[in-house]
Amino acid sequence: MNTRNRSALLVMLLLPVLTFAGPKSPEIPREKYTPERTMEIINESNATTGKVKECKNKFFAEYQESLYKHCVATNGGKEIGGGCEHVAYAYSIHERVIELALQKCKGNVISPASGARPNQSLEPTRVGKPPLAAQLQR
Numbered sequence: 001m002n003t004r005n006r007s008a009l010l011v012m013l014l015l016p017v018l019t020f021a022g023p024k025s026p027e028i029p030r031e032k033y034t035p036e037r038t039m040e041i042i043n044e045s046n047a048t049t050g051k052v053k054e055c056k057n058k059f060f061a062e063y064q065e066s067l068y069k070h071c072v073a074t075n076g077g078k079e080i081g082g083g084c085e086h087v088a089y090a091y092s093i094h095e096r097v098i099e100l101a102l103q104k105c106k107g108n109v110i111s112p113a114s115g116a117r118p119n120q121s122l123e124p125t126r127v128g129k130p131p132l133a134a135q136l137q138r
Contacts (some may be wrong), residue, residue: 002064010037023073026066031096038095048105054096055105063097 033041048056068088070076077083082090 030095041095050103056101059101
């Protein structure tokens with residue numbers, strides 16, 4: 001087998017793998033919440049003011065922009081009415097996104113720069129766990 005044929009064979013074998021391996025989605029998966037916890041998250045978000053509100057809104061805007069860019073890059077909106085705009089802006093802000101924005105913007109997660117607990121992760125508040133406010137009081 002000559003070099004040209006080997007190259008063609010290699011391309012034929014790798015093309016499906018290379019096509020499938022696209023950019024990783026920035027989507028934040030939804031979580032299951034009790035109706036009470038859902039309302040707590042929404043009420044806590046609606047009560048934000050000042051710098052926390054600005055931070056939260058910036059978090060949402062950056063998240064939606066990342067969804068839009070990923071959708072365009074992967075042609076993800078071709079079969080959806082409204083295309084990538086619908087994917088990124090219609091229903092992208094759900095309870096988990098709001099919860100992460102609040103955790104980030106209220107400073108509930110200590111950053112590595114502070115030197116305290118650098119490996120703390122943003123864990124979802126799942127069904128059955130006490131509300132976030134109760135967890136913080138412990």
